[in-house]
Amino acid sequence: MKVLSRKEKTQARIASRRKDTLYYHGMVLPGMLFLAIFSYLPMMGLIMAFQDFVPAKGIFGSEFVGLKHFKYMLQLPDIGRVVRNTLIIALGKIILGMVMAIVFAILLNEIRLKFLKKSVQTIVYLPHFLSWVVLASVVINMFNIDGSVNQIFSAIGLNKVNFLGSSQWFRKLIIGTDVWKEFGYNSVIYLAAITGIDPGLHEAAAIDGASWWKRVWHVTLPGMLPIILLMAAMNLTSVLSAGFDQIFNLYSPVVYEVGDVLDTYVYRIGLVGRQYSFGTAVGLCRSAVATILLVSTNKLTKKLTNQSIF
Amino acid sequence: MLDTKSKSAKIRNLVIYCIVIFLGLICLLPLVNILAISMSGSAAVTANKVGLTPVDFTMTAYRRILEDQQFWRSFGISVVRVVLTLVLNLVLIIPLAYVMTRSKREFRARNIYMNLLIFAMLFNGGMIPTYIVVKELHLLNTIWALILPGAVPVFSVILLMNFFYGVPKALEEAAIVDGASQLQVLIKIMVPCAKPAIATVSLFSIVGSWNDFLGGLIYMQKVKDYPIMTYIQSLSIDLQELVNSSMNSAALENIAELSNKNLNAAKIVVAVIPLLLIYPFLQRYLISGIVMGSVKE
Numbered sequence: 001m002k003v004l005s006r007k008e009k010t011q012a013r014i015a016s017r018r019k020d021t022l023y024y025h026g027m028v029l030p031g032m033l034f035l036a037i038f039s040y041l042p043m044m045g046l047i048m049a050f051q052d053f054v055p056a057k058g059i060f061g062s063e064f065v066g067l068k069h070f071k072y073m074l075q076l077p078d079i080g081r082v083v084r085n086t087l088i089i090a091l092g093k094i095i096l097g098m099v100m101a102i103v104f105a106i107l108l109n110e111i112r113l114k115f116l117k118k119s120v121q122t123i124v125y126l127p128h129f130l131s132w133v134v135l136a137s138v139v140i141n142m143f144n145i146d147g148s149v150n151q152i153f154s155a156i157g158l159n160k161v162n163f164l165g166s167s168q169w170f171r172k173l174i175i176g177t178d179v180w181k182e183f184g185y186n187s188v189i190y191l192a193a194i195t196g197i198d199p200g201l202h203e204a205a206a207i208d209g210a211s212w213w214k215r216v217w218h219v220t221l222p223g224m225l226p227i228i229l230l231m232a233a234m235n236l237t238s239v240l241s242a243g244f245d246q247i248f249n250l251y252s253p254v255v256y257e258v259g260d261v262l263d264t265y266v267y268r269i270g271l272v273g274r275q276y277s278f279g280t281a282v283g284l285c286r287s288a289v290a291t292i293l294l295v296s297t298n299k300l301t302k303k304l305t306n307q308s309i310f
Numbered sequence: 311m312l313d314t315k316s317k318s319a320k321i322r323n324l325v326i327y328c329i330v331i332f333l334g335l336i337c338l339l340p341l342v343n344i345l346a347i348s349m350s351g352s353a354a355v356t357a358n359k360v361g362l363t364p365v366d367f368t369m370t371a372y373r374r375i376l377e378d379q380q381f382w383r384s385f386g387i388s389v390v391r392v393v394l395t396l397v398l399n400l401v402l403i404i405p406l407a408y409v410m411t412r413s414k415r416e417f418r419a420r421n422i423y424m425n426l427l428i429f430a431m432l433f434n435g436g437m438i439p440t441y442i443v444v445k446e447l448h449l450l451n452t453i454w455a456l457i458l459p460g461a462v463p464v465f466s467v468i469l470l471m472n473f474f475y476g477v478p479k480a481l482e483e484a485a486i487v488d489g490a491s492q493l494q495v496l497i498k499i500m501v502p503c504a505k506p507a508i509a510t511v512s513l514f515s516i517v518g519s520w521n522d523f524l525g526g527l528i529y530m531q532k533v534k535d536y537p538i539m540t541y542i543q544s545l546s547i548d549l550q551e552l553v554n555s556s557m558n559s560a561a562l563e564n565i566a567e568l569s570n571k572n573l574n575a576a577k578i579v580v581a582v583i584p585l586l587l588i589y590p591f592l593q594r595y596l597i598s599g600i601v602m603g604s605v606k607e
Binding site: 137 | 322323336337341401403408416420432433437439442461492493496521528539543574581582589596
């Protein structure tokens with residue numbers, strides 16, 4: 001076998017590294033190409049927000065109008081309403097959703113019957129995997145004026161409520177049904193956190209005479225705290241998306257006042273109404289704020305819990 | 311466990327069992343109700359008499375679906391879309407994730423690519439500019455409009471990366487010493503090791519594209535090109551109008567008769583069956599997937 005000199009070895013290494021680098025570029029290229037076309041090209045398309053975009057003329061032919069659409073946006077009463085709805089619905093979902101998932105995880109952890117635990121888990125995870133198109137039909141079926149919920153209401157002597165058409169109830173319905181869809185699936189991560197707590201802590205607390213409530217409060221919850229904080233940070237980043245699929249499939253002009261959110265507004269006014277530039281301007285503001293939120297929350301969680309979202 | 315003997319503990323356990331079972335039922339019963347409606351006679355359905363078991367049991371609705379060409383067309387479009395999306399996703403993101411786990415010393419451009427990926431996850435052009443791009447590429451009304459915009463799910467790339475990092479470096483080095491190329495290392499070592507993670511991202515992809523209705527709504531101008539969920543969504547418009555129309559009960563009944571509640575319920579049931587078939591896998595892999603994806607040190 002030929003013994004390579006040092007120089008030859010280095011050359012061989014450089015050559016193989018060059019070959020590797022070429023391989024690497026080649027492996028990354030197809031994915032990056034798609035990203036360029038379907039992520040980065042639309043980002044450049046955001047220029048539309050500063051134009052009076054006419055599809056026939058295209059991005060390069062349309063006239064630039066500066067901040068016209070942004071100024072118009074600030075004057076519209078719609079925007080205040082839409083932003084308010086978005087925040088109320090999104091925050092409601094985040095807070096109630098987390099509380100419900102945490103409580104459910106704690107309760108589920110107490111179930112000792114393996115069969116029951118497994119069955120309940122199988123059932124409560126299911127709605128997460130179903131489309132809102134399907135679940136909207138389920139929700140409408142339950143909550144319409146003649147639906148099961150109203151039948152129960154009248155059976156116990158309450159007035160019937162038109163949940164889907166009432167400005168008083170619509171947002172509650174949206175938040176409630178979203179919590180219903182997601183609490184099971186969201187509890188998975190909290191359940192994992194609970195199982196990670198040292199059982200010795202519970203035993204010690206029990207020996208010291210701590211009641212179940214005290215143990216949940218002083219052992220379980222503090223043990224889950226890092227995960228709770230991380231999830232809270234992660235969820236807060238979605239405060240500007242109140243769930244397009246759900247609201248789109250459940251709302252109607254009667255409840256626009258309380259149910260119209262940023263995403264549905266952009267879809268209706270921008271895409272269906274063909275006000276492309278205006279819709280893009282609203283969308284741009286939304287994405288910009290969302291991105292800033294995401295980046296700053298990530299920095300904050302990294303600092304506080306040493307974990308990062310991305 | 312600790313204090314199962316005391317009386318208060320027994321009561322507490324009973325209450326907890328009741329709450330948990332109650333929550334389980336709340337998730338289950340509305341779905342059972344839809345199933346019951348799909349198998350009931352339309353008179354009973356219109357009169358809202360159907361609870362958890364079918365009234366006037368009949369399979370007419372399902373028989374009518376069998377003859378419904380548009381339903382099967384949409385179903386087929388969705389199947390093709392799911393398969394193509396899955397293949398494209400895997401072909402693109404597996405090599406991408408592998409290269410992104412190289413150190414900067416091994417691949418100097420690594421950080422540039424990584425930043426491009428992350429930025430694409432954090433920020434996007436939004437609905438309208440994406441629509442314009444798809445339109446300009448003449449993809450409207452083709453199945454590619456449903457597939458290509460979601461070709462690179464960045465979250466799945468990161469999930470795969472986390473898994474690749476866990477594969478022992480020694481395996482790789484041994485293969486390279488034996489003369490394997492980078493591509494061979496990826497295919498022969500990394501992919502078999504990362505099977506659970508690949509299963510997870512595959513299921514994300516399948517569920518996401520089966521359940522998506524917005525793509526079809528935006529990019530398809532004719533109902534005949536709708537994927538299944540967009541098709542189902544177009545049916546429920548009747549239902550919504552029914553809900554929000556005036557309280558005139560005669561008119562309501564009229565629309566209810568026309569909207570074929572039990573037929574729609576049956577369509578929903580059939581559209582959900584593919585997901586139920588893969589549900590055991592969903593439970594196994596996606597649940598480990600969220601733990602894997604969201605908690606990283």
